[in-house]
Amino acid sequence: MKKEIEFTINGERRKLIVKPNELLLNVIREDLGLTGTKYGCGTGECGACTVLVDGEPVVSCLTLAVAADKKTITTIEGIGTSENPYPLQLAFVETGAVQCGFCTPGMILSAKALLDKNPNPTENEIKQAIAGNLCRCTGYVKIIEAIKLAAERMRGRKR
Amino acid sequence: MRKFKVVGKSVPKVDALALAQGKPLFTDDIELRGMLHAKILWSPHAHARIKNIDTSKAEALPGVHAVLCYKNVPRVIHTTAGQGWPEPSPYDIVMFDNKVRYVGDRVAAVAAETEEIAERALELIKVEYEPLPAVFDPERAMDKGAPVIHDEPDCKYIIPVFYDPKHNHCAHIDLEVGDFEQGIKEADFVVECKFKTHHEQHCSLEPHTCICYFDPAGRLIIRTSNQVPFHVRRIVAQCLQVPERMIRVIKPRIGGGFGGKQEVLIEEVCAMLAMLTKRPVRLAYTREEEFVSARVRHPMVMWAKTGVKKDGTITAIQLKVLSNAGAYGAHAMTVMNNTCAKALPLFRCKNIKWVADAVYTNLLPGGAYRGYGVTQAAFPMGVMMDEMAEAIGMDPVDFWKLNTIKEGETSPIFKALSETGRGVEMIVESCSLPECIDKGAEVFGWREKRERYKKQSKGPIKHGIGMCCLVQGGTVPLIDMASAYAKMNDDGSFNLLIGATDLGTGADTVLSQIFAETLDIPVEDVIVYPSDTDLTPFDKGAYASGTTYLSGMAVLRTAEKIREQILGVAADILGEPKEGLRIENKGVVSGKSGKRVEFSQIIKRALYGKDQFQIGATASEFSRLPPQSFAAHFAEVAVDTETGQVKVLSYVAAVDCGTAVNPKLAEGQAEGAILNGISYALTEEFIFDDRGRVLNPSFTDYKIFSAPDIPKITTILVPSYEPTGPYGAKTVGEVNINGPLPAISNAIYNAVGIRLYETPFTPERVLNALKEKRKSKIKQR
Ligand code: FES
Numbered sequence A: 001m002k003k004e005i006e007f008t009i010n011g012e013r014r015k016l017i018v019k020p021n022e023l024l025l026n027v028i029r030e031d032l033g034l035t036g037t038k039y040g041c042g043t044g045e046c047g048a049c050t051v052l053v054d055g056e057p058v059v060s061c062l063t064l065a066v067a068a069d070k071k072t073i074t075t076i077e078g079i080g081t082s083e084n085p086y087p088l089q090l091a092f093v094e095t096g097a098v099q100c101g102f103c104t105p106g107m108i109l110s111a112k113a114l115l116d117k118n119p120n121p122t123e124n125e126i127k128q129a130i131a132g133n134l135c136r137c138t139g140y141v142k143i144i145e146a147i148k149l150a151a152e153r154m155r156g157r158k159r
Numbered sequence B: 001m002r003k004f005k006v007v008g009k010s011v012p013k014v015d016a017l018a019l020a021q022g023k024p025l026f027t028d029d030i031e032l033r034g035m036l037h038a039k040i041l042w043s044p045h046a047h048a049r050i051k052n053i054d055t056s057k058a059e060a061l062p063g064v065h066a067v068l069c070y071k072n073v074p075r076v077i078h079t080t081a082g083q084g085w086p087e088p089s090p091y092d093i094v095m096f097d098n099k100v101r102y103v104g105d106r107v108a109a110v111a112a113e114t115e116e117i118a119e120r121a122l123e124l125i126k127v128e129y130e131p132l133p134a135v136f137d138p139e140r141a142m143d144k145g146a147p148v149i150h151d152e153p154d155c156k157y158i159i160p161v162f163y164d165p166k167h168n169h170c171a172h173i174d175l176e177v178g179d180f181e182q183g184i185k186e187a188d189f190v191v192e193c194k195f196k197t198h199h200e201q202h203c204s205l206e207p208h209t210c211i212c213y214f215d216p217a218g219r220l221i222i223r224t225s226n227q228v229p230f231h232v233r234r235i236v237a238q239c240l241q242v243p244e245r246m247i248r249v250i251k252p253r254i255g256g257g258f259g260g261k262q263e264v265l266i267e268e269v270c271a272m273l274a275m276l277t278k279r280p281v282r283l284a285y286t287r288e289e290e291f292v293s294a295r296v297r298h299p300m301v302m303w304a305k306t307g308v309k310k311d312g313t314i315t316a317i318q319l320k321v322l323s324n325a326g327a328y329g330a331h332a333m334t335v336m337n338n339t340c341a342k343a344l345p346l347f348r349c350k351n352i353k354w355v356a357d358a359v360y361t362n363l364l365p366g367g368a369y370r371g372y373g374v375t376q377a378a379f380p381m382g383v384m385m386d387e388m389a390e391a392i393g394m395d396p397v398d399f400w401k402l403n404t405i406k407e408g409e410t411s412p413i414f415k416a417l418s419e420t421g422r423g424v425e426m427i428v429e430s431c432s433l434p435e436c437i438d439k440g441a442e443v444f445g446w447r448e449k450r451e452r453y454k455k456q457s458k459g460p461i462k463h464g465i466g467m468c469c470l471v472q473g474g475t476v477p478l479i480d481m482a483s484a485y486a487k488m489n490d491d492g493s494f495n496l497l498i499g500a501t502d503l504g505t506g507a508d509t510v511l512s513q514i515f516a517e518t519l520d521i522p523v524e525d526v527i528v529y530p531s532d533t534d535l536t537p538f539d540k541g542a543y544a545s546g547t548t549y550l551s552g553m554a555v556l557r558t559a560e561k562i563r564e565q566i567l568g569v570a571a572d573i574l575g576e577p578k579e580g581l582r583i584e585n586k587g588v589v590s591g592k593s594g595k596r597v598e599f600s601q602i603i604k605r606a607l608y609g610k611d612q613f614q615i616g617a618t619a620s621e622f623s624r625l626p627p628q629s630f631a632a633h634f635a636e637v638a639v640d641t642e643t644g645q646v647k648v649l650s651y652v653a654a655v656d657c658g659t660a661v662n663p664k665l666a667e668g669q670a671e672g673a674i675l676n677g678i679s680y681a682l683t684e685e686f687i688f689d690d691r692g693r694v695l696n697p698s699f700t701d702y703k704i705f706s707a708p709d710i711p712k713i714t715t716i717l718v719p720s721y722e723p724t725g726p727y728g729a730k731t732v733g734e735v736n737i738n739g740p741l742p743a744i745s746n747a748i749y750n751a752v753g754i755r756l757y758e759t760p761f762t763p764e765r766v767l768n769a770l771k772e773k774r775k776s777k778i779k780q781r
């Protein structure tokens, strides 16, 4: 029994027919071809599949596609443009927060959700916001630095 | 020291922005028309013979295109270790065998239209097992009557080394330099302890992933997340019994490797399925499969005995090593050898004895893991140093400084042994370790904290500090080779094609910087294309801390050859002798006449003008004298004596990687390695049941550190200049993962007076040791 759902993803309205048990991750990667969202565990433990649903970070590997019906979804492809990357993306590049880059999309989206609500987070708040996003490469040091830098810039204090 | 324009600058990683934008860069980010999905059936038994497999029902399932098992796949004995040929690992594995040797061993594989169908097909495969007794304890593996894990007649090494599979004896080497017993006699104090280290999974965020398909010319393309594309090509050709020219291996961006992808783990199965079905096939591990059927860091049992004089001279070192290779011997001997070859040259001692064995057991096979044996040996050696310092009443900082190798010195170990066996005589050409120790101690506040923690507070939380020094040799001498090819384009930009494999480390960036420095161009003018066996020249791959150093030298030599060609054309244009010309900022300048000609003019002349030719060159380099990278690590811990919880509060690493070609990337390498090491020391642990099953194959139960867990980590780069490396560079990938075990163990001792000889340092172990300590105190009274 397939179901029709409709959502807005990266500013675009999409109608899709999905199986009731289809995962949002698979719909995003396979049906919509947005491969910036990653599979790292499939069990909600690594955060590589993080997307924003109505502004909240969710692990798309544990979210049913039907649960996204009528919602607004943002994936990594939906923030910034090629010519004009999102401040977090630039800050990650500049601080050396990207090593293999596999955790990066999820990490940036979790950070975006934080900064959207709290433009001036403490280091602890940053750490908590990305607690569900594992990174094996960086030791998180430069990731935290990147989020701080982006926050500062987005608050307009630093260019 | 020379001044550089591009080297030594933290230019942004060349692929970082695309990665941060989520561009389709990884193996799994493509979808091919008609692609099938593969799944593997794993053994539920630790040791069993397969009496029969019935795959007929699975084959009959609609949507299933192929089922592989030992019955329909040629038996080609090989090694999965991604090493140079002839591989220094035993040939003890076949694609599918009629025997399984650990829970998670491969039994059969299916390719089907969807993953779901493939999974259903697995359930339809009927396997008749005859369970055999298993052995899990490495100290029991060579006992009389222990089950023989490799009883197949065709297992062997293809190099002349010791091998006795009938007794589960996978490797053995011993050596002695000087006279160990004499050294013990000369000592005022002798320390002797037994140590144990545990299994560790790499946990690269991207699981092993491979996609195989045929191009229109009928050649097999293997797109894979792998650190050693050229070895993949060779080993898959071997397994499939096809010529290597039939195969092209492409490495996209890799989502972390850490050694876990220095292995041909899935490529040959995926390729075989593609060959049989004539369809593209995708094979990707789940996270659970990463834990139960990939590779791990070899756990080791080690016995150390050392002698020291009152004046601080170390008179004797003995290290006995028993490495648990698990079910297959990939990397077993070489990892074992590194517990001596790459770990012991750190110590100034004339009398060293080392005895090492690797044994088969019915557990997960060991493999390559960042640190590669040095991590294991650094633990006992780092703790023994602390014990010796204490025995003679010397501060560890002073004791380490006194007893570690210096610039211009040699170690008898260099000549006696290398990773693969034969060593090379050499001296340490560059070493800033003494400065690392000083700077690290200062930034960390060693002396002040040492004093402060002499008086502990009344409460349950006690504080302590510990340190250690580390070495890691880069590359395997006389074996490893790297190469590069570059050509100049119309606009004066360059394509740089490198065999080297960037697995997230930043190698593409660092190598571009070395190239740009040599030709005095900005990094933006270098278009780097890595690791494609059809297009790029050979490189051994990303391992043994070799990329910056060795691939860097290959790139440097390539650029130098190109420089000569450019100068030649410029000389022709300017009508001046080549000798008086030099390269400067994308052009060539004459020292004599002051005339200048731009790269863009030079290449136009070469391509279109006169005596046309392609400005381009290839060069390679092999390892002659492996450089040594050093580090001094300092850890500060809080130990809760009520719960046994150990928390690392701060961690300082002072690192000598020669010239840091890109300081930010070098720091990133250090930070990642340190945190990996800390989480290995404290929380990461495989739990096996009595039948050899992994009970915690998930990130929830196998705990790696996340952001809230991290201590304050400070990395200090302390440059030295390595004359054999590109612009003085050495390597930085591995050395820093070796520090946390000994540094934290020493810090715990400093805090609460217990020595932990077994890893990880879990609350339970800490509490037990505290209990023991209390008991022994009561006895003493
Ligand atoms: S893939 Fe969803 S949390 Fe890991």
Ligand code: FES
Pocket: A097, A098, A099, A100, A101, A102, A103, A104, A134, A135, A136, A137, A138, B205, B255, B256, B504
């Ligand atoms: S950069 Fe590799 S996992 Fe985070």
